Amino acid sequence: MVDTLIQGASGSLVLNRLDQILYSWENGVLCSIKLQSGEKTMLMGSKVNTGDRDGTFSNARFHASSGQIEYLHESSALIVADTVNSKLRAIHLDDEIVTTCAGTGVPGSVDGPGSTAQFMSPVGFKVHKSKDGLRVYISDFGAGKIRMMTLPEKQVHTFAGSHKDSSPVDGPGTSAVFDSPHGMAICSYSSRLFVADPEAKRIRAVDTITREVTTIVGSEKIQTHPTCLDVIGRRGLYVSEPGRLYSFDMELKAVSTILQSGVQSTDGLALTARFRAFYCFTTAYDTLYVSESGHRNIRTVRKVQTPQGNCSMDLGRLKYASVKEVHESLYTTRKIAVNPKSKLLYFPSGHSIKKMALSGNSAVVIAGRESGESGDVDGTLKTARFTSPTAIKFGSSAYNVLYVGMAKKLKIVDLDLGVVNTVTGKQNSYDIRDGHALNASFHNIWDIATDYEKSHVILLDRNDHRIRIFNGHERSVTTLIGDGIAGHVDGPCTMARLNYPTSFELKEYRLYVADTSNSVIRSVDMKSKEITTLKVPSELKLSHPTALTYDRILCIFYISSQNATWVLNMKNNDTYMVGQNNASQFGSLGDMHIDEQDGGLYVTGPENGRIRKISTLNTISPTITQAPTAYPTSIPIPAETPREELTVSERLSFFVFFLSHVYPST
Structure with a gap:
């Protein structure tokens, strides 16, 4: 079903999913649109007084023709491709100021620090959060290149493409040739960057690890000039051309038209609705937000469950x-941890930690003993002993460290050095105490979440109705939620109460908690330290x-x-x-x-x-x-699979990390 969300707005779109705010960027003017109410607010810019100036919202200026925008949750900022000014700029929403990320304003193709790097009409870009930090991939339209900028260092490199040419060439890195790189989309699970090459009537894929460039959609399936892309699930793409918007199944190599253009702009069922011209779109859950440049409208496309109205799009x-x-x-096998790089699954079983290949159906003990001797002994993987470990989670993005919860203790298992050590907790303590890691005590550690960037380990102390945080930098334990009394209280974390929570999941800066005895899901904002109860439909009978x-x-x-x-x-x-x-x-x-x-x-x-x-x-x-x-x-139970190897620098990094996090300074 197609509906008009708001009139008098168009241009590039990006969605802040957590706060449900849609940002529209057109002709140097930034607007925010609240999805719940449809309220539109002009935040900054001028359609008349365009230019190239940083500063406060009231003084900053952009050129009237600007490219794609992206929202960064970590810094509450928008990154903008200021195409004609040949710059990448940042709009800081909290401070209400505009700064230049990279580019001198002089067209060119020069790598280096952001302050001296040069672009030639950057149009599209995508921000990707990798294990090495934030990476910004930029389609440098005029230069025919894909550039990459690292954050926060702001170093610019040529990632793929060597020059602009009407005869595109696939290949590795700078040996590949683009005609007119435009809109971008990135698939985080497969590390592939998709690039629209409109003048060549192609969609290209760039492997962000090997930098290999391939063509995934050729001119035989493209009618005109693809400009805007987005990823659908694990194998699909949304693609917009001037005359239509369609989905492409990369496995079946099939195109399915969703929306078409027409003389008039009409709402209604997707099969009969018409758009004057497709400018840009963004997706959120099961909704497409489409920017229509002809009538300056932003329109929504939703799937409906009627025989006449089913859109042919994969949502x-x-x-x-x-x-x-x-x-x-x-x-008992209660919790699991998965290493997506080595395709190995780790889990507590009996008095041991086991691992198995995701593609197999067998498991081997790597630490402790599954049956027989239990205990609380640190040491090597062979000599260490556990007593019914309950929780497990990887402690770093390198997947070489496991945190294991053993009722009243948190232990760290180094898979490379082959050692087990206690991080915090006391096995025979029955009081609940915060403080230094070696003095803190727990009732029953039931689940673990890790915040790699802050070196925080979040612990669910189930039987005491609390959520605790181990701070790796300070080597301390604090209580985030709960006072030891069961209850159902929302509000500031210091006042909130839970009732035998059993599981949680950390996504971005929100912690979602299965509050078991209250039969609800709770949402914790880790920035504001506020907790709320999620509203779910009555059909979802959460017992x-x-x-x-x-x-x-x-x-x-x-x-x-x-x-x-x-x-x-x-x-x-x-x-x-x-x-x-x-x-x-x-x-x-x-x-x-x-x-x-x-x-x-x-x-x-x-x-x-x-x-x-x-x-x-x-x-x-x-x-x-x-x-x-x-x-x-x-x-069947076959022999043990070999452990993945680390580099010398990774071993050293972990050893320093381990010493600083486990042992107090003297």
Whole structure:
């Protein structure tokens, strides 16, 4: 269904999903639009007095013709491609000032520090958060190159392409040739950057690791000149041309037209609605926000569930294909941690930590002993002892450190050096105490989340109804939420109360908590330190939720409750059931994890010691089928898989990290 959201606004669009604010950038003027009310506010700029000037919102000026914009949650800022001025500029929303990120204002193609680097009409760009920090990929239209800028260093490099040419060439890095690189989209799970090359009538893909450039859509499927792109799920693209907007399935190599242009601008069903001209679009959950330059409108496109109105666009709905048992144990398996680089899954089992390949169905002990001798002993992986570890999480983006919760203690397992050490907590202490890591005590560590950037480890102290934070820099433990009394109180974290929470998930700066005995999901803003209860539709019968995870590619929550496992679309509160949580299907789930490579959902059943994978397929059809109820039961145990190796610098970095985080300074 197509509707007009607001009139008198157009240009480039970007959405602040958390605050539900749409930013429109047109002819040097920035506007904000509140999606709930449709209220439009002009924030800065002038259509008449254009130019090239930094400063406060009232004094800053841009050229009337500017390119793409992106929103940075970390700094509450907008990055703008000031095309004609050949600059990349930042609009700081909190401070209400404009600064130049890179570019001198003189057209050219010079790498180096942002203050001396030169661009030649930059149009599109994309910000990508990698393990090495923020990277900004820029389509330098006039130079025929893809440039990269590192943040916060602001160093500019030529990433791909050597010169502008009407005969594009694929190949590695600067040996590739672009004609007119324009709009961009990035697929975070596959590390591929997609670039519209409109004059060549192609869509190109750049591998951000190898820098290899390939053509994924050629002129045989493109009618005119593609300009704007966005990623759909794990294998699709939205593409806009002057006369139409369509989806492209990269696996099936199929094009499906969603919207078409016409003489008049009309709302209605997607098949009959018409646009004067497609300028730009952005996506959020199941909605397309389309900027229409002809009539200066911003319009919304939503999928509707009527036979006449189903849009032919893939909005990331799932069809469940199969359920496969990947591991069965005699012991409780409650939490899991996945290394997406080495494709290994780690989990507590009995009195040990085990690992297995995601592609296999066997597991081996890497630390402790699964049966027999338990204890609380630090040391090497072979000599260390655990007593029924309950929680596990990777402690760095290098995936070489595991944090393991063992009731009253937090331990660190170095997979490369092969050692286990206690980080904080006292095994025989029954009081709850904050303070220095070596003096702090816990009741029952049930789940772990890690904030790599701040060196924080967030701990769910279930039986004391608290959420605690271990600060790696200060080597201290503080209470974020709870006072030891069960309850259901929203507001400032210092006043809030939980009731036997069992699971949480950290996404951006929000912590989502399965507040089990209250039968609700709570949302914690880690910046403002405020907690609220999520409003969910009545169809989502949350009876004692025990596990949750968030698919950031499809923008949906998986929530396991006592009665069923559900999918929740946070944008429109659309829900549907994955399966019944009973003996014939899943049983009570303890943890869930998304494999971002293929969309598979790994679930644990602590009551029966099973780990299962629900295999999923992105489909254009919104049909949902129930998972089968028959599972394999026989699991062979082969030899141990080799551990992934680290470089010398990575080993040294971890050793320094380990010493500074575990042992107090003298």
